[in-house]
Amino acid sequence: MKYKVVISEGEDGWYVVECPSIPGCISQGRTIEEALDNIKDAIYGCLEVIKRIEMVCSKAD
Known part of the structure; x- marks a missing residue:
């Protein structure tokens, strides 16, 4: 799956x-x-974190 990203240059370069x-x-x-x-x-x-949270939440139901 592809995700759009936004790139900016910080003050530190x-x-x-x-x-x-x-x-x-x-x-x-x-x-x-x-x-x-x-x-x-x-x-x-x-x-990965979102997936694990969803697994924990589905087990709690």
């Missing part, structure tokens, strides 16, 4: 990347390429 469809999913990198690689890992991690 690092690139900040956010995934608007996953609240709180943010990463950064020294280059745009590094930032994009890092956000892929962040998206994967966020989705």
Whole structure:
């Protein structure tokens, strides 16, 4: 699945990347390429956490 991301350059020269469809999913990198690689890992991690939360919530029902 593909997710849209927003890239901006921080005051410190690092690139900040956010995934608007996953609240709180943010990463950064020294280059745009590094930032994009890092956000892929962040998206994967966020989705894993969401999946685990859903499993716990479904067991509680």
